[in-house]
Amino acid sequence: MTAIKEPSFRESVDLMFNRAASLMDLPPGLEEKIRVCNATYTVRFGVRLRGEIHTFTGYRSVHSEHMEPVKGGIRYALAVNQDEVEALAALMTYKCALVETPFGGSKGGLCIDPRQYEEHELEQITRRFAYELAKRDLINPSQNVPAPDMGTGEREMAWMADQYARMNTTDINARASVTGKPLNAGGISGRVEATGRGIQYALREFFRHPEDVQKAGLSGKLDGKRIIVQGLGNVGYHAAKFLSEEDGSRIVGIIEWDGALYNPDGIDVESVRQWIVKHGGVSNYPDATHSAEGGEVLEAECDILIPAALEGVINLSNAERIKAPLIIEAANGPVTAGADEILRKKGTVIIPDMYANAGGVTVSYFEWVKNLSHIRFGRMQRRQEEARHELIVSELERLDRYLGDAWSMTPDFKTKYLKGADELELVRSGLDDTMRIAYQSMREVWHSRDDVEDLRTAAYIVAIDRVSKSYRAKGL
Numbered sequence: 001m002t003a004i005k006e007p008s009f010r011e012s013v014d015l016m017f018n019r020a021a022s023l024m025d026l027p028p029g030l031e032e033k034i035r036v037c038n039a040t041y042t043v044r045f046g047v048r049l050r051g052e053i054h055t056f057t058g059y060r061s062v063h064s065e066h067m068e069p070v071k072g073g074i075r076y077a078l079a080v081n082q083d084e085v086e087a088l089a090a091l092m093t094y095k096c097a098l099v100e101t102p103f104g105g106s107k108g109g110l111c112i113d114p115r116q117y118e119e120h121e122l123e124q125i126t127r128r129f130a131y132e133l134a135k136r137d138l139i140n141p142s143q144n145v146p147a148p149d150m151g152t153g154e155r156e157m158a159w160m161a162d163q164y165a166r167m168n169t170t171d172i173n174a175r176a177s178v179t180g181k182p183l184n185a186g187g188i189s190g191r192v193e194a195t196g197r198g199i200q201y202a203l204r205e206f207f208r209h210p211e212d213v214q215k216a217g218l219s220g221k222l223d224g225k226r227i228i229v230q231g232l233g234n235v236g237y238h239a240a241k242f243l244s245e246e247d248g249s250r251i252v253g254i255i256e257w258d259g260a261l262y263n264p265d266g267i268d269v270e271s272v273r274q275w276i277v278k279h280g281g282v283s284n285y286p287d288a289t290h291s292a293e294g295g296e297v298l299e300a301e302c303d304i305l306i307p308a309a310l311e312g313v314i315n316l317s318n319a320e321r322i323k324a325p326l327i328i329e330a331a332n333g334p335v336t337a338g339a340d341e342i343l344r345k346k347g348t349v350i351i352p353d354m355y356a357n358a359g360g361v362t363v364s365y366f367e368w369v370k371n372l373s374h375i376r377f378g379r380m381q382r383r384q385e386e387a388r389h390e391l392i393v394s395e396l397e398r399l400d401r402y403l404g405d406a407w408s409m410t411p412d413f414k415t416k417y418l419k420g421a422d423e424l425e426l427v428r429s430g431l432d433d434t435m436r437i438a439y440q441s442m443r444e445v446w447h448s449r450d451d452v453e454d455l456r457t458a459a460y461i462v463a464i465d466r467v468s469k470s471y472r473a474k475g476l
């Protein structure tokens with residue numbers, strides 16, 4: 001078989017950027033200024049483990065500082081490299097602009113297989129990496145705020161934030177140096193589920209527009225839609241769980257590193273997740289057919305495909321065979337530029353990564369604001385709201401007594417109405433609002449311009465326009 005020439009991940013992002021920029025009227029030179037990555041810092045550091053020194057390579061790339069701090073996750077994986085972190089940092093710039101979180105774009109990575117290390121070793125490595133970054137202001141509440149990404153989570157974020165705090169003992173905003181922390185270390189409710197929740201809200205918003213649904217050759221609502229999800233990590237798991245448990249969608253396929261599960265009647269996401277936790281993979285899971293070749297299920301019949309694993313999984317070698325009429329990119333960059341073109345020609349609708357998976361950074365933004373304001377959301381107003389609601393309820397109760405059998409309050413109205421919103425509810429409401437508004441801004445461009453064929457190009461146009469305005473306001 002002849003090898004198919006595919007651009008690198010960063011080149012792929014640049015190609016998509018160029019496609020959109022060519023439809024815009026940007027001042028000369030600004031297009032390139034926005035596209036290029038401002039700086040990438042590479043660090044090699046040694047950690048003494050198991051009696052010898054191990055050398056690790058890490059990166060933190062800053063794509064655009066039109067707004068500061070810059071924001072983006074830190075990935076732990078063996079395959080991490082400069083091209084990848086630069087592509088991911090660029091996507092962060094566009095993502096933040098699209099969902100209006102006031103950040104520039106950044107991303108980091110450490111070449112490591114975290115499964116090879118004990119917890120205390122990982123802590124040592126993470127703290128050392130964080131030290132190297134913090135020392136250069138690449139972790140800093142006002143300049144660069146990391147978050148979780150593949151291979152990292154709350155635990156690593158708590159170590160990093162603590163490392164920053166140890167190095168900056170008088171910084172009252174130290175907790176805002178990293179987001180995605182556990183609740184007891186300054187985190188916010190709903191951050192872990194945020195990206196998956198964002199996928200759910202994005203799909204709900206898409207299905208609120210019958211015209212858009214029709215473009216994908218679909219009809220109706222999310223209820224009963226057949227979904228295939230690739231990757232049951234934090235994002236894929238939460239998205240699949242919420243969509244199946246709350247929106248009536250049917251998860252018919254789950255693709256993992258050791259093959260795929262398929263069941264046209266639907267698969268119980270929670271039980272597969274438990275199976276993976278216990279057995280390390282999906283093999284031998286009893287209530288679905290297992291195929292060792294995961295790629296086959298990626299190409300299977302379904303209504304919605306959710307790639308929630310790595311970049312580049314839908315590429316020139318399989319794009320033609322992808323049957324899903326609607327793809328929502330939960331991962332960053334799962335569709336290469338070449339595959340994107342093939343799918344566009346086939347009429348596949350793609351809800352692009354920079355919008356679809358923006359739930360994570362949106363809730364990170366709420367966490368950062370919470371840390372800077374040093375107060376939990378809802379703490380001041382919750383009881384006051386409850387008291388005002390109480391007034392209305394007592395008036396309604398009076399009316400209820402007066403009207404006798406003619407009218408009465410719906411049984412659970414009182415409890416539902418009286419309950420003031422807690423932090424989790426406020427976070428979800430803020431996230432929902434963000435996902436709706438950002439979709440509408442993309443959609444506006446998609447529908448109003450004949451030269452914009454797809455949501456991705458529309459998303460880039462909205463994002464680039466905002467970044468360019470911000471640069472121009474600075475006099476560039």
Ligand code: GLU
Binds near residue numbers: 071072
């Ligand atoms: N790593 C996530 C992303 O790719 C989250 C970034 C953040 O919260 O800053 O969007």
